[in-house]
Amino acid sequence: MAEGTDKPNPNDSLAVQSGSDHDERNSIALPSEVAGSGRLDRIVKTARAYAKQAASENTLKAYSKDWAHFARWCRMRGAEILPPSAEIVGLYLADLAAPSDGSPALTVSTIDRRLSGLTWNYAQRGMVLDRKDRHIATVLAGIKRKHARPPVQKEAILPEDILAMVATLSFDLRGLRDRVILLLGYAGGLRRSEIVSLDVGKDDTPDSKGWVELLEGGALLRLNAKTGWREVEIGRGSSEQTCPVHALEQWLHYAKIDFGPIFVRTSRDGKRTLDARLNDRHVARLIKKTVLAAGLRPELPEEERLALFSGHSLRAGLASSAEVDERYVQKHLGHASAEMTRRYQRRRDRFRVNLTKAAGL
Structure with missing residues (x-):
């Protein structure tokens, strides 16, 4: 609470968001009878420390921005942010969908995420925002009915694309590292955060989300991913030039990495490795850079070409290109349902399973 008043300060961040001493006193605390x-x-x-691991760093950052935006919106309109008001939140959602100030409307998925952010932030303050309250639920349902659109999907990177992208890289340490990132990310169907969070061994660093075991037949990745722990088997390729496992072995050997983060930064000249782990934004930048260098989708303006591709293009590429039973792709990507896997498949035989004929018609 703000000093000298009984009214809570809505702008107080939480310990899991900022980690300051003041914030820690306002989050997980001792009961008064044993305090001190x-x-x-x-x-x-x-x-x-465990509370900080309840959600990913990116999710916490997004929730923090959601709360700051809502607090500013309330101040601008003379509304109280605390305690939670379903009526105020309902009005806020409506204004996001059809802004009264002329600013661009948010997508339905972003509005839904904003609501999740508010719900989470209120919960951290010991308060409950009831998403099922009619002032929220009916407004959100109306927004979805009026504005919902099919999700805009990123372009899948196909086998010929990834080969062209890899061919644009140099053979210094930076090029070796980036080659592994593209090939391993593609063959593993990995998220960009999963790629950069890999360590050489188990428990090498506190911020690791997985490690790699190199075997004769390939590489076994153990990942603590978005949907929990999973194993990803990456077999050796048909050629050393395009084999993700061989590329990984070459990178570890020449970069002299035998402990800690697998993917680290390099010097400006690309000839020396540094200690710092790569940020996942590097993966997105690398994909866009090599897409341009390889001349993919040359019929489009550069800005549109860059907008087409992201880190998810690697996962979509594997899902679209792997000629195996769908359930193996689902397991490889760590999807909870086959429907989610199909969202990643930009090309597939949609009528391989023909229920019409199976039903006797």
Whole structure:
């Protein structure tokens, strides 16, 4: 609470968002009867550390921005942000869908995410925002009915595309590293965050989300991913020039990496490795850079070509190109349902399973 008042400050961040001493006192705290005894201080620190792992860093950043935007919207209109008001939130959602100030309308998926962010932020403050309240639920249902559109999908990177992209890279350390990122990300159907969070071994670093075991037949990745732990088997390719496992072995050998993050930064000249782990934004930039260098989709203006491709293009490329049973692709990508896997498939035999004939027609 703000000093000298009983009214909570809606702009107070949470410990899981900023980590400041003031924020920590306002998040996970000791009961008053044992506060100051020192007996549970270490456990409180442990609990706070676990709380920080409740959601990904990117999700927490997004939720923090959602809260800041809502707080500003309320201030501009003289509305109170605390306690939670379903009526105010309903009006806020409506204004996001059809802004009264002439700003661009948000997509339905972004509005839904904003609502999740508000729900989460209120929960961290010990309050409940009821998404099922009619002031919220009916407004959101109306927004979805009026404005919902099929999701805009990123272009899939196909086998011939990835080969052309890899061919544009140099053979210094930076080029070797980026070659592994593209080939491993493609063959593993990996998210960009999964790629850069890999370590050489288990528990090498606190921020690791997985590690790699090199075997005779390929590489086994153990990932603590978006949907939980999963194993990804990446077999050796038919050629050393395009084999992701061979490229990984070459990178680890020449970069002299045997502990900690697999993908680290390099010097400006690309000839020395640095200690810092790569940020996942590097993967997105790498994809866009090599897409342009390889001359993919030359019929489109450069701006449109860049907008077509992202980190998800690697996952979509594998899902669209792998000529195997769909359930294997689903397991490889870590999807909970076959329907989600089909969203990633930009080309597939849609009528391979023909229920019309199977039903006798």
